[in-house]
Structure formats: C-alpha cells, structure tokens
Amino acid sequence: xxxxxxxxxxxxxxxxxxxxxxxxxxxxxxxxxxxxxxxxxxxxxxxxxxxxxxxxxxxxxxxxxxxxxxxxxxxxxxxxxxxxxxxxxxxxxxxxxxxxxxxxxxxxxxxxxxxxxxxxxxxxxxxxxxxxxxxxxxxxxxxxxxxxxxxxxxxxxxxxxxxxxxxxxxxxxxxxxxxxxxxxxxxxxxxxxxxxxxxxxxxxxxxxxxxxxxxxxxxxxxxxxxxxxxxxxxxxxxx
Numbered sequence: 001x002x003x004x005x006x007x008x009x010x011x012x013x014x015x016x017x018x019x020x021x022x023x024x025x026x027x028x029x030x031x032x033x034x035x036x037x038x039x040x041x042x043x044x045x046x047x048x049x050x051x052x053x054x055x056x057x058x059x060x061x062x063x064x065x066x067x068x069x070x071x072x073x074x075x076x077x078x079x080x081x082x083x084x085x086x087x088x089x090x091x092x093x094x095x096x097x098x099x100x101x102x103x104x105x106x107x108x109x110x111x112x113x114x115x116x117x118x119x120x121x122x123x124x125x126x127x128x129x130x131x132x133x134x135x136x137x138x139x140x141x142x143x144x145x146x147x148x149x150x151x152x153x154x155x156x157x158x159x160x161x162x163x164x165x166x167x168x169x170x171x172x173x174x175x176x177x178x179x180x181x182x183x184x185x186x187x188x189x190x191x192x193x194x195x196x197x198x199x200x201x202x203x204x205x206x207x208x209x210x211x212x213x214x215x216x217x218x219x220x221x222x223x224x225x226x227x228x229x230x231x232x233x234x235x236x237x238x239x
Contacts, residue, residue, distance in 0.1 A: 060098035064192035065135035076182035122166035125191035
C-alpha cells in the first residue's frame with residue numbers, strides 16, 4: 001500500500017467518523033464508533049496487540065478454581081520450564097494462567113509486573129481459603145480474595161506469605177524471559193486437590209493470622225532469594 005493510498009484511507013475514515021458523530025449522540029456510542037473506525041483503519045488497539053511477541057494461547061479445558069472464564073494454558077519446554085517474554089507483563093495487569101501437570105490436573109497461578117519494577121508470581125490460592133477453590137481477582141492496585149474479600153497490594157505479592165496472602169511461587173529472570181519451573185508448579189497442586197485425594201489442610205488453623213512462614217532451601221540460581229525463602233506452601237507440598 002502506497003503512502004498516498006494510506007493517507008486517502010485515513011481521510012475517508014475520518015470523514016466517515018465525522019458524519020456518524022453528527023448523527024448520534026452520547027459518549028458511549030462515539031467511543032464504540034471510534035473503535036470500529038480504528039479497526040477499519042488497521043490501527044493497533046493496545047501495545048499488547050501491536051507486539052507480535054505476545055503469544056495467543058489456547059484456553060485451559062479444566063479449571064482449578066471456580067466462577068471465572070478459563071485462563072490461558074501454558075506448557076513446559078523439554079527442559080521442564082515455563083517461559084514467558086517479560087513484555088507480556090508490561091501493562092502492569094495481573095495475568096492468570098493454568099498449567100496442567102503430568103496427571104492432567106490444573107494448577108493456577110498469576111504474574112504481575114509491579115510499579116517497583118519487580119515481576120511477581122504466586123499461586124491462585126492461599127493457606128486459609130484454598131479449600132473454597134475461588135482464587136483471586138485484580139481490583140486496581142490490589143488483588144482480592146474471592147472467598148473472604150481480603151485485599152492485598154500487588155507490591156506484597158510473593159514477598160508476604162501465610163494467612164490469606166497469595167502463596168508465593170518461585171520464578172527467575174533469564175534475559176528477557178520470566179522462567180517458572182514445572183516442578184514448582186506441580187508442587188503447588190496440593191492447593192487445588194481438595195476433595196480429590198489432595199491435602200485436606202495446609203494452614204495451621206482457620207483464621208487469617210496463624211500461618212507461620214517456614215523457610216526452605218533455595219537454589220543458587222534463584223533470582224529472588226527472599227521470595228524463595230518464603231515459599232511456605234511449596235515447602236509443605238513437597239513434605
């Protein structure tokens with residue numbers, strides 16, 4: 001397409017938008033019309049849409065928690081790693097995923113790149129409410145437990161453990177990639193197997209203040225040693 005044809009196409013679209021705007025009233029209608037015209041002009045709708053490096057993943061066919069649409073499905077490479085391009089999280093939103101274990105059991109987790117320039121990872125479960133199988137959702141700069149309603153700043157995800165805090169999940173940065181071990185994801189399965197032969201209790205009690213962090217050994221390659229030391233849920237799952 002030549003530069004002249006592109007300019008003509010844009011002018012035609014702008015003229016069409018102007019005529020339609022005169023025929024309708026209301027900001028919502030105008031926004032919808034603008035989006036439609038933008039699509040016709042081939043304009044990117046977001047940075048993620050313009051970034052060809054962000055993959056389009058299939059949706060998981062099984063869910064570990066309830067009351068939400070299926071999350072994108074991720075798989076491990078032959079080295080036993082689940083890898084993401086860091087650019088996938090540059091929008092600062094909480095991204096939820098499902099990993100299927102070798103036994104075809106779903107494990108859910110989320111990733112968020114917080115304003116303090118840390119990429120944080122956690123299971124979609126906690127020590128207290130995991131048996132309800134409801135997970136979390138994002139509300140602005142906090143994640144909210146869908147079972148009890150407790151709210152946690154995204155900046156404390158994977159840095160604070162126990163109670164109703166999201167269970168930290170070990171991860172590391174490798175160049176421009178985020179890497180999560182398939183073994184660590186599989187170890188988190190204990191949080192999603194209640195009623196199906198899994199653990200019936202992970203926390204030490206029924207309230208939100210009785211969980212005591214239990215350090216575990218961290219490999220030398222761990223990018224965030226403090227996060228690794230706080231992997232209480234994973235330590236219990238391995239025990």
